[in-house]
Amino acid sequence: MPEFKSIKDYLERGGKHFMPGVxxxxxxxxxxTNLLKVLLLKPKKVEGWALPGGFVYNEEHIDNSAQRILxxxxxxxxxxxxxxxxxxxxxxxxxxxxxxxxxxxGIDIPKGNWLGGRFISxxxxxxxxxxxxxxxxxxxxxxxxxxxxxxxxxxxxxxxEILQKALMTLRTHLSYQPVGYNLLPQKFTMPExxxxxxxxxxxxxxxxxxxxxxxxxxxxxxxKEQRKGVAHKAPFLYxxxxxxxxxxxxxxxxxxx
Amino acid sequence: MPEFKSIKDYLERGGKHFMPGVxxxxxxxxxxTNLLKVLLLKPKKVEGWALPGGFVYNEEHIDNSAQRILxxxxxxxxxxxxxxxxxxxxxxxxxxxxxxxxxxxGIDIPKGNWLGGRFISxxxxxxxxxxxxxxxxxxxxxxxxxxxxxxxxxxxxxxxEILQKALMTLRTHLSYQPVGYNLLPQKFTMPExxxxxxxxxxxxxxxxxxxxxxxxxxxxxxxKEQRKGVAHKAPFLYxxxxxxxxxxxxxxxxxxx
DNA sequence: TTTCATTGTGTTGATATGACACAATGAATA
DNA sequence: TATTCATTGTGTCATATCAACACAATGAAA
Numbered sequence: 001m002p003e004f005k006s007i008k009d010y011l012e013r014g015g016k017h018f019m020p021g022v023x024x025x026x027x028x029x030x031x032x033t034n035l036l037k038v039l040l041l042k043p044k045k046v047e048g049w050a051l052p053g054g055f056v057y058n059e060e061h062i063d064n065s066a067q068r069i070l071x072x073x074x075x076x077x078x079x080x081x082x083x084x085x086x087x088x089x090x091x092x093x094x095x096x097x098x099x100x101x102x103x104x105x106g107i108d109i110p111k112g113n114w115l116g117g118r119f120i121s122x123x124x125x126x127x128x129x130x131x132x133x134x135x136x137x138x139x140x141x142x143x144x145x146x147x148x149x150x151x152x153x154x155x156x157x158x159x160x161e162i163l164q165k166a167l168m169t170l171r172t173h174l175s176y177q178p179v180g181y182n183l184l185p186q187k188f189t190m191p192e193x194x195x196x197x198x199x200x201x202x203x204x205x206x207x208x209x210x211x212x213x214x215x216x217x218x219x220x221x222x223x224k225e226q227r228k229g230v231a232h233k234a235p236f237l238y239x240x241x242x243x244x245x246x247x248x249x250x251x252x253x254x255x256x257x
Numbered sequence: 258m259p260e261f262k263s264i265k266d267y268l269e270r271g272g273k274h275f276m277p278g279v280x281x282x283x284x285x286x287x288x289x290t291n292l293l294k295v296l297l298l299k300p301k302k303v304e305g306w307a308l309p310g311g312f313v314y315n316e317e318h319i320d321n322s323a324q325r326i327l328x329x330x331x332x333x334x335x336x337x338x339x340x341x342x343x344x345x346x347x348x349x350x351x352x353x354x355x356x357x358x359x360x361x362x363g364i365d366i367p368k369g370n371w372l373g374g375r376f377i378s379x380x381x382x383x384x385x386x387x388x389x390x391x392x393x394x395x396x397x398x399x400x401x402x403x404x405x406x407x408x409x410x411x412x413x414x415x416x417x418e419i420l421q422k423a424l425m426t427l428r429t430h431l432s433y434q435p436v437g438y439n440l441l442p443q444k445f446t447m448p449e450x451x452x453x454x455x456x457x458x459x460x461x462x463x464x465x466x467x468x469x470x471x472x473x474x475x476x477x478x479x480x481k482e483q484r485k486g487v488a489h490k491a492p493f494l495y496x497x498x499x500x501x502x503x504x505x506x507x508x509x510x511x512x513x514x
Numbered sequence: 515t516t517t518c519a520t521t522g523t524g525t526t527g528a529t530a531t532g533a534c535a536c537a538a539t540g541a542a543t544a
Numbered sequence: 545t546a547t548t549c550a551t552t553g554t555g556t557c558a559t560a561t562c563a564a565c566a567c568a569a570t571g572a573a574a
Binding site: 492 | 549550552
């Protein structure tokens with residue numbers, strides 16, 4: 001994959017290396033102190049924050065583009081990334097990030113330049129372990145930070161809409177896809193897993209009913225260990241049964257009709 | 258929207274009017290004599306059948322492109338079309354329809370022509386009333402026909418994979434989206450609706466349990482009329498309560514967690 | 515030693531689901 | 545005209561699932 005020396009270089013040569021008109025936006029969710037977070041970038045000299053995004057190299061699978069973008073911002077590899085929607089309104093590019101950003105940076109995008117045209121955006125979402133991530137900014141950004149899902153800043157373009165759609169998808173997927181493997185440490189307690197579910201669903205769940213239901217999926221292994229050094233009763237530790245977890249990822253959890 | 262006078266014209270001027278690299282493929286399901294059918298095109302001088310597809314005009318919303326393609330093949334308007342996946346492997350275009358088709362037709366696609374490059378494909382599916390459709394071929398096709406889902410012909414490129422993905426999506430959507438409004442006539446009987454579900458799921462359902470469950474969704478209106486002129490006991494007619502049907506389409510049928 | 519928030523493990527009643535039975539209908543048949 | 549019979553309408557029952565709730569066990573903090 002080609003390297004770009006500067007923004008100007010990117011502007012000039014990007015069109016040769018990227019698919020025109022196609023962009024990827026990643027909604028990267030993290031979980032910390034019982035809050036659902038999302039990773040956002042603050043582009044230089046532009047009002048509002050942006051989802052980590054990018055373009056598709058000519059010879060690259062779009063799933064790999066999403067993985068690459070995720071890795072560039074988080075350093076994480078081999079994370080489950082789910083396609084959730086394609087945003088294809090012709091209006092969404094009117095105040096496109098690129099045009100606005102370059103203009104404010106004093107660079108006018110030449111007529112006919114690859115970045116000046118319309119882009120559709122393919123949305124991917126990921127769930128990552130907050131603790132393992134060191135957010136990394138890119139060249140056109142001045143910050144890359146986690147934001148609480150309930151206290152979001154203003155977002156550029158239609159990125160607010162994209163984020164909400166990802167959140168809705170995540171919530172509905174929760175009923176028929178296992179969740180937690182990349183979000184929680186290797187060993188975790190039942191209350192920790194429950195907090196994750198409550199946070200994603202934004203809803204309080206009954207402790208006992210939750211345990212019964214999640215255990216019925218058969219994707220957890222109860223360990224002999226207990227979490228030590230915590231106040232109150234020591235909770236048992238669990239880990240995911242990876243074989244069953246991945247099978248559930250493929251086949252789903254519900255029985256359907 | 259521009260008109261194209263010939264295939265050659267399409268080849269030459271299409272690049273000016275369509276988004277490069279982006280295509281739409283529609284999986285159009287129909288229901289007839291208790292069989293689930295899918296509408297396929299037979300491109301001239303090409304081995305294998307193809308899903309109805311097309312490209313996105315520069316100023317066009319991708320949802321409208323899908324509607325337009327659906328309408329061109331079926332004459333139907335205002336049908337629910339659902340995005341289900343984006344197929345974005347760089348390899349899928351290697352033996353692309355366009356290149357192959359034009360070559361066999363004796364026209365070599367010039368180097369750099371818009372149709373010669375890589376395309377991602379956005380998949381949409383629709384459920385339409387078989388009876389209302391008069392399949393219409395396009396310029397590059399010699400046939401447009403319904404095919405039984407269980408007796409499919411060989412398909413070009415990755416269209417077999419696209420079709421299977423659409424079918425899987427349709428089946429899972431069945432548990433939390435109402436289905437049938439565009440597929441059945443205005444008034445229909447309970448057994449007819451059940452056959453539709455059985456056909457989509459490829460599974461036999463219990464008559465009495467089906468009735469109980471489908472009625473519990475509250476999207477049906479039981480009419481005073483009965484179907485006349487049929488052998489055996491006359492079944493009652495039902496129709497969809499459109500307000501509740503559309504609410505269910507938006508909010509889903511399941512309770513979630 | 516006592517306190518107390520938290521965890522482990524139940525129970526109960528309401529509801530949903532799967533399996534199944536029987537009477538009613540009405541065109542086809544004798 | 546009476547009988548047949550596939551099909552429809554409407555149930556029941558046993559079981560599984562789900563929401564709501566209670567109580568004992570734990571172990572750090574007071």
